[in-house]
Amino acid sequence: MDRDVVDVVRDRYGALAQSDWSSRHEGVRAVAEAFGYTAEQLASIPAEANLGLSCGNPTAFAGLKPGEVVVDLGCGGGLDVFLAAAKVGPSGKAIGIDMTPEMIDLARQNAARSVDGKPIPNVEFHLATIDRLPLPDASVDCVISNCVINLVPDKRAVFREIARVLKPGGRAAISDIVLKKPLPRELASDWAAYVGCLAGAIGVDEYRNGLREAGFGRVEIVDTKADLNIYARVEPERGCCCGSLGLPLAQPATASCCAPPAAPEDTAFHHRMADRCDRYDFNEYAASVRIDARKD
Numbered sequence: 001m002d003r004d005v006v007d008v009v010r011d012r013y014g015a016l017a018q019s020d021w022s023s024r025h026e027g028v029r030a031v032a033e034a035f036g037y038t039a040e041q042l043a044s045i046p047a048e049a050n051l052g053l054s055c056g057n058p059t060a061f062a063g064l065k066p067g068e069v070v071v072d073l074g075c076g077g078g079l080d081v082f083l084a085a086a087k088v089g090p091s092g093k094a095i096g097i098d099m100t101p102e103m104i105d106l107a108r109q110n111a112a113r114s115v116d117g118k119p120i121p122n123v124e125f126h127l128a129t130i131d132r133l134p135l136p137d138a139s140v141d142c143v144i145s146n147c148v149i150n151l152v153p154d155k156r157a158v159f160r161e162i163a164r165v166l167k168p169g170g171r172a173a174i175s176d177i178v179l180k181k182p183l184p185r186e187l188a189s190d191w192a193a194y195v196g197c198l199a200g201a202i203g204v205d206e207y208r209n210g211l212r213e214a215g216f217g218r219v220e221i222v223d224t225k226a227d228l229n230i231y232a233r234v235e236p237e238r239g240c241c242c243g244s245l246g247l248p249l250a251q252p253a254t255a256s257c258c259a260p261p262a263a264p265e266d267t268a269f270h271h272r273m274a275d276r277c278d279r280y281d282f283n284e285y286a287a288s289v290r291i292d293a294r295k296d
Contacts, residue, residue: 005153005194006129010100012195017077017102021051028052032079035175035226035288036060045082046110055147055197055288056175056224059083063171067091068141071165073130073158074098074148078107078123082114084144085123095140096125097133131157133165140165143172150177150201151194159214166295172216174291177201177228183285186276193276201286216293226288229281 023029023042032042032050036057042050059080064070064087072080075096085094098104104127111120128134130145131154143162152158162172179201182188193199202210204221211219 005151005200006099008191009151009195013076013100014102016051016053017100017106023047023050025052036224041083044086044115045079046077046113046115048106049077049079049082049110051077051079053147054079054175055177055226055228056290058144058146058173058175058290059087061290061292062087062142062144062173064088064092064142069093069095069139070142070144071095071097071133071135071140073133073143073145073162074151075107075125076103078110078125080144080146081107081123081125082110082120085120088122090122092122094123095135096123097128097130098125099127099129101127131161133161135165137164138167138170141167141170143170144174145172146175147177147197149174150197153200155202155207156210156213159210159216163215163295168295170295172211172291172293172295174293175224176207176289176291177286178207178221178289179203179286181285184280187280187285190276198282198286204289207291211291211293215296217296218292218294220292222290222292223287224290228283228286228288 021028023032024047028050029042031052032054033039035054037050037054053076062070062084064084066087066089068088069092070084070088072084072094075081075098078096081094081096085092088094096104096107098107104125107125111123111125114120126134130148131152143166149155149158166172177197183193183199187193188199190199208219208221
């Protein structure tokens with residue numbers, strides 16, 4: 001992965017992993033529910049596993065079965081890993097991959113205590129980038145990912161890795177952001193919009209073609225019609241949606257939707273994202289999609 005992109009994304013999400021965002025915050029919980037998680041699902045996992053970074057719920061359409069091995073690309077605090085682990089059961093395994101050390105630490109802490117204080121036995125977490133997975137060939141039944149692939153500069157490398165680790169006939173269930181039309185120049189070249197899951201997104205055709213070139217014979221991409229500006233209407237907290245969803249803030253909007261709050265000294269980042277959120281309707285340029293793909 002491009003070094004500059006890796007460093008910027010890692011720094012932002014590392015800061016979020018060390019924050020106190022969780023399902024205990026009404027805004028974080030509301031956004032997760034708006035993108036397909038039920039209150040029961042959120043209550044079944046550690047509150048800290050949900051950081052408000054989703055743009056869908058891939059476990060809802062992955063068709064996971066007992067005994068399967070599932071891998072989550074960009075697992076964050078473990079939200080989808082824990083939900084997947086419940087579906088595949090003790091005879092299966094859910095594996096989380098994330099390139100941010102703080103996220104891996106958080107996910108492991110969540111796995112160790114769960115909601116009842118007991119460890120979740122059928123999960124594991126690996127520190128790695130998702131374009132270089134630390135997994136054997138043909139070892140996985142299903143790959144899931146939630147609003148992460150848009151952040152990777154070389155998406156085709158990710159698609160090839162997904163195909164490599166999947167067993168013949170294996171499948172991918174991905175929630176992600178795609179572009180409907182080219183972004184205005186100031187958004188397309190903005191680091192904050194990139195970290196916020198918008199400026200790194202690609203179009204539907206490019207996404208579909210990349211998966212097919214990697215070895216997926218059937219690729220279905222469906223617009224979920226989710227409102228990408230939802231966070232601007234969450235009260236009393238105000239946020240903005242940059243590509244997928246916002247982060248709820250106790251103060252006026254200062255962070256991008258997918259991205260964690262910037263460090264206090266990075267006021268330029270804060271002001272830039274608040275300005276973008278005020279001046280653009282992100283639904284005009286992008287969509288949250290559900291992607292079903294099956295390996296040949």
